[in-house]
Amino acid sequence: MAGGGSASNSSSTTGVRIVVAGDHGTGKSSLILATAADSLPTNVPSVLPPTRLPVDMFPDRVPVTIIDTSSSLENKDKLDDELKSADAVVLTYACDKTSALARLTTFWLPELIRLKVKVPVIVAGCKSDLADFKQVIGLERVMPIMKQFREIDIDTCIECSASKRLRISEVFNYAQKAALYPIAPLFDLDARTLKPRCMRALKRIFIICDHDKDGALSDAELNGLQVKCFNAPLQPSEIVGIKRVVQEKLPACVNENGLTLAGFLSLHAIFFENGSPETTWTILRKHGYNNDIRLSENHLLPPVIRTNHQSVQLTSEAVEFLRGVFTLFDSDGDGALNADELDDLFSTAPESPWREAPYVNAAEKNEIGGLSLDGFLSEWALMSVLDPVLCVENLIYIGYAGDPSSALRVMRKRCVDHTEQNTEQNVFQCFVFGPKEAGKSSFLHSFVGRPFSEVYMPTTKEQYTVNIVDQPVHAWKGTKRTLILSEIPEDAVENLLIQKDALAACDIAVFVYDSSNNSSWIRTIELLGQVASHGESTGYEVPCIIIAAKGDLEPNPTALQDSTRLSQDMGIEAPVPISTRLGDFTDVYKKIVRAAEHPHLSIHREVEVRCIN
Structure with a gap:
């Protein structure tokens, strides 16, 4: 295709900033002066002020500012700052010194790596007219360096002469072009x-x-x-x-x-x-x-305007689009998307968004690892709650052609739901609290159909599972609700509750304890008190449910008696018994959703908690 379009990246609006660096005496200032002036003065300053080159010197007509630098130790901090703010770097060496090129490999290129400079680098061999050895022009000379320093985007090598005005303008033409059109993000020079x-x-x-x-x-x-x-x-x-x-x-x-x-x-x-x-x-x-190589902000969702007390979920328009996408990419027609089909679906996105936490393995999969339609929609619901901008960005990548703002709906404030005694939400986020070894992870894993494991693996960071829960028929809205379970490790509770808006995203809190262990029950009540107190003091009160896990074990009589009395005193439902080992959940997930749908109920009332030890 024919080229020639005007540049329009982030550098083009303010111009390109090219920083010239190198050892003392390599010809940095002379190179800049010879490019900017018609003639080279006899006395060249050691360091020039910023030099602005006219736009008509460059095909793209994007202004270029050249920054001269000093290599002296007393100016090291200033040099570092200039290199970090560059759009492109010109590294100079003196062609008349056979050891000069080696300084690039022993000092300058390692220095760029240390400073994490990720912009294109032009290597300029100055004083080529004084060299008395056979010249090797361009990339051939710098190729061994490029292979040695793959972390650096070395665009090209040019040998030039300021005094003879040989190839000096090419240095900054290449630097400007490399800044506007960098090769490294798009093309692998080694693999071609x-x-x-x-x-x-x-x-x-x-x-x-x-x-x-x-x-x-x-x-x-x-x-x-x-x-x-x-x-x-x-x-x-x-x-x-x-x-x-x-x-x-x-x-x-x-x-x-x-x-x-x-x-x-x-x-x-x-x-x-x-x-x-x-x-x-x-x-x-x-x-x-x-x-x-991501869509720029003006092609994505405008900032989502909401309070901390509001959630975001996909609109029916976006959900219908996703249903169509699921059908389109279910190439074998088995009602599930396997790994290859998911890769194909996200092949127009920068990468699959579900390969890393918190999305990887968050939804239910069939016996061969396929994601059902419910699992597929659940993953999108999770992303809309955790990162609505990323969610819409990926919708656009896979073909959503509507107005980005039409894909999401900001729900009303949760405090209004409490007052109205109902909610318009159909996606609910549940924080799962509990002491160590209470069975929180098993509770989350069971929600997405994973088999029970006898091996205890402590949870060290927050994890999620998400699934669709079928509720009894409502006259005014559908029966499917999406429930997100977020496990909060016991050790993370204190740090979580330091934040004022810690419970802002929480629609319902679940407290899991080991029903065979009285100490587990005591610790659970302490956690419940901490969460309820935080909610009351910050205005983020949430309904609470207690779950008595490990129902297949002999119940602790003290915990059983105390839990019944305290749940009545606190004004919440009696603990729900479950056994993940036996697969007995007594409709616990439906109960969680039902409590979230009626947020004015199951609110913990402050009582004097007296546990029998």
């Missing part, structure tokens, strides 16, 4: 292939441009992409040329319908091979992508 995140973004763009959904870009669709990105149509001969170039590399990438996805990706790899990253970057940016 597009990087995964780049391929995912281009696949999404291909799907958007494939209006007739025949799996190929026709001449008209290619031309539409060209006009959108470069404001000028392709000539018929140019379209023929594009397809011919791709066919020469991969014949099967062009069919009777046009350029296939494989051909489209191959075309972009060719752009990088030919040193034209600006073409791919322009296409990405015209479709809303930033330098991290």
Whole structure:
């Protein structure tokens, strides 16, 4: 495709800031002066003030400011700050000193790694006119360095002369281009292939441009992409040329319908091979992508305006879209999405959002690891509650074409639900408290169908499970509710309750204790008192339910007697007995949802707690 679009990344609005660094006497200041002035003065200052280059020096007409630096120890902090704020770095060495290039590997490049400088680096060999050894121009000379320092995005190497005005403007042209159109995020120079995140973004763009959904870009669709990105149509001969170039590399990438996805990706790899990253970057940016190859903020959900006392959930429009997506990607028609089908579904997102905590293994899967429709919708419900912006971002990646704000609904304040004695929510978040070895993790795992394990594994950080609970029929709304269980490790309770809004996201609190152990019961009551006291003092009062776990064991008579009396005194339901080992849950999950649906009930009343030891 034809290039030539204007730059539109974050650097283009304020200009590109290029920092020149290197050893004393390597020619930094002379390089800058020779580029900015018509002639090189006899007496060059040791360090120049910031130098602004005119925009007409550069094809993209983006202003460039060059920052000269001192390599002296007393200016080390200032140098570090300048390098950290650079859009590109020019590292200089003196061509007339055979040992000068080695200083880059022993000091300067390790220094950039230490400072975590992640911007493109141009290596400039100055004073090339004074060198008395055979010149090796460009990347060939710096290639061994690039292989040694893979953490650094070394874009190119240029040998130049300020006094002879040889290739000096190329140094800053390359630096500006590298800052505006960095290669490293998109292309693997070693493997000579597009990087995964780049391929995912281009696949999404291909799907958007494939209006007739025949799996190929026709001449008209290619031309539409060209006009959108470069404001000028392709000539018929140019379209023929594009397809011919791709066919020469991969014949099967062009069919009777046009350029296939494989051909489209191959075309972009060719752009990088030919040193034209600006073409791919322009296409990405015209479709809303930033330098991290994610959609920029103005293409996503506006800030979600809500109080701490309000939750966010998917709208019916978004849920219906997700139902359609599930059906589309369930390629084997078995009613579940396996790992490959999920990978395919998220292949147009930067990465699958469910491969890491808290989403990995949060929902129920079938015996071969497939995610049912309920599990699929549950994962999305969890994401809408925990990170609504990320949720909508991923909806857009997988094809949601509506207004981003139409995908989410901000629910009314929980305090209003308490007053109205009902709620409009159908997604509820439940905090699960309890002492160690009470059975909290087993309670969460059972909710998503995992078998009971006799091996005790202490929970060290918050974990989630989520599932859909079928409730008795309501006349005014559906029967399915989504319940999110969030396990709070006992050791984390104190730190949690330090925060004023610790319970803001909690619709109901569950307290699990080992019914065979009186100490477990005593500790549970202490936790219940802490949570209830915090809720009362901060205005985040939540309904509470006590669960007597390990019902298959001999109950502790003292705990049994005390729990019945205290639950009556506290104004909440008697402890619900369960046994995760036997799979006996006495509809506990439905009871949790029912309590969350009527938040004015099951509110703990302050009483004097006297436990019998």
